[in-house]
Amino acid sequence: MGRRGRNRGRAVNGILLLDKPLGLSSNHALQRVKRLFDARKAGHTGSLDPLADGMLPICLGDATKLSAFLLDADKYYRFRVRLGETTATGDTEGDILQRRPVDGISAEQIREVLPKFLGEIEQLPPMYSALKHQGKRLYELARQGVEVEREPRKVTIHALELGEIDLPEFELSVHCSKGTYVRTLAEDIGEALGCGAHVTALRRIGVGPYTGYPMHTMEALEAAAEQGSEALDALLLPIDTALTDWPAVKVSADMAFYLKQGQPLLVPKAPTEGWVRVYQGDDFLAVGQVQDDGRIAPKRLMTGG
Structure with missing residues (x-):
C-alpha cells in the first residue's frame, strides 16, 4: 500500500516557470501546480513571499534533484x-x-x-x-x-x-x-x-539562468490542463536548462553504464575541477563533480521516471 501511494501520479520531468500571484504562498502554489500536472514528484526552488509575485521555478520529477542548485542561484x-x-x-x-x-x-x-x-x-x-x-x-x-x-x-x-x-x-x-x-x-x-x-x-x-524567460500564470495552466497533459507538458523547460552555465561532457554508452552504477569516470578532455553536466548523445544523464584524481563522480542521476 505504501509503495503504491508513493508512486501515485505521472512521471513528468521538467521545470515550470510559474508567475506566482500575489497573496499565494509558495507551498500552496507548488501544490496547485503538482495537482494540475498530476505529477508524482514536485518541489520549488526557495520561497517567494505571499506579498511578492513573479518567478517561482517549479521542479517536476527528476528536476527536483536540481532544486538546491537553483536555490543557491542569483x-x-x-x-x-x-x-x-x-x-x-x-x-x-x-x-x-x-x-x-x-x-x-x-x-x-x-x-x-x-x-x-x-x-x-x-x-x-x-x-x-x-x-x-x-x-x-x-x-x-x-x-x-x-x-x-x-x-x-x-x-x-x-x-x-x-x-x-x-x-x-x-x-x-x-x-x-x-x-x-x-x-x-x-x-x-x-x-x-x-x-x-x-x-x-x-x-x-x-x-539563476532564467532571465528574460516567459512565465506562466495559474490561469494559463488551468486553461492548458483543460486541453490535457500534452498541453501542460509543452509548457515545461528541459531539466538541464537550470545548469546552462556549467560545462557539458559527453560519455559513450559503455561509460554511461558505469556512471549509472554510481562509479566515477575518467572522461577525456573534461574540465579538471568543479561541476559538470554529463550527456550520452543528447540525453542528459547526470550532474557530476570532478574529483581530486580528475575522475567525474555522478552526484545526481537522471532516471527519466
Missing part, C-alpha cells in the same frame, strides 16, 4: 520603495512605526546613495523572515511581539538600477545573491537618505 527583482515611512514588516502589511519628512530629497540624492549598496554588504535579517530561532520561524515570533538577536549576514548586490521616480516613491531593479532581503535593502536605503522607507510592491523577474 535572484533578480523589481520593487517599489516608499520614502518617509517605516513599517513593522518592511512592507505594506505591517503597522507604520515612524513617519519622517521627505522634503528636499531629490532623485539626484537617491542616485548618489545607491552605489553604497553595490558589492558585498551586510544585512541584518528582519524579524519578519522565514529564518528559524530555536525551531521557530522568526515571523512567528514577531507576530507574538517577540524580538530576538540576529547576526548580520553577508550578501552581494551585483547591480542596482533606478527606474521610474514619482517621489516619495521610486522603482528599483536589483540583481543579488541568494539570501538577500529586498525589504531590508529598501529600509537601509531609506535610512541612508535620512527618512526611512518600506517596500510597496515586489516582483521577482529572474532566478
Whole structure:
C-alpha cells in the first residue's frame, strides 16, 4: 500500500516557470501546480513571499534533484520603495512605526546613495523572515511581539538600477545573491537618505539562468490542463536548462553504464575541477563533480521516471 501511494501520479520531468500571484504562498502554489500536472514528484526552488509575485521555478520529477542548485542561484527583482515611512514588516502589511519628512530629497540624492549598496554588504535579517530561532520561524515570533538577536549576514548586490521616480516613491531593479532581503535593502536605503522607507510592491523577474524567460500564470495552466497533459507538458523547460552555465561532457554508452552504477569516470578532455553536466548523445544523464584524481563522480542521476 505504501509503495503504491508513493508512486501515485505521472512521471513528468521538467521545470515550470510559474508567475506566482500575489497573496499565494509558495507551498500552496507548488501544490496547485503538482495537482494540475498530476505529477508524482514536485518541489520549488526557495520561497517567494505571499506579498511578492513573479518567478517561482517549479521542479517536476527528476528536476527536483536540481532544486538546491537553483536555490543557491542569483535572484533578480523589481520593487517599489516608499520614502518617509517605516513599517513593522518592511512592507505594506505591517503597522507604520515612524513617519519622517521627505522634503528636499531629490532623485539626484537617491542616485548618489545607491552605489553604497553595490558589492558585498551586510544585512541584518528582519524579524519578519522565514529564518528559524530555536525551531521557530522568526515571523512567528514577531507576530507574538517577540524580538530576538540576529547576526548580520553577508550578501552581494551585483547591480542596482533606478527606474521610474514619482517621489516619495521610486522603482528599483536589483540583481543579488541568494539570501538577500529586498525589504531590508529598501529600509537601509531609506535610512541612508535620512527618512526611512518600506517596500510597496515586489516582483521577482529572474532566478539563476532564467532571465528574460516567459512565465506562466495559474490561469494559463488551468486553461492548458483543460486541453490535457500534452498541453501542460509543452509548457515545461528541459531539466538541464537550470545548469546552462556549467560545462557539458559527453560519455559513450559503455561509460554511461558505469556512471549509472554510481562509479566515477575518467572522461577525456573534461574540465579538471568543479561541476559538470554529463550527456550520452543528447540525453542528459547526470550532474557530476570532478574529483581530486580528475575522475567525474555522478552526484545526481537522471532516471527519466
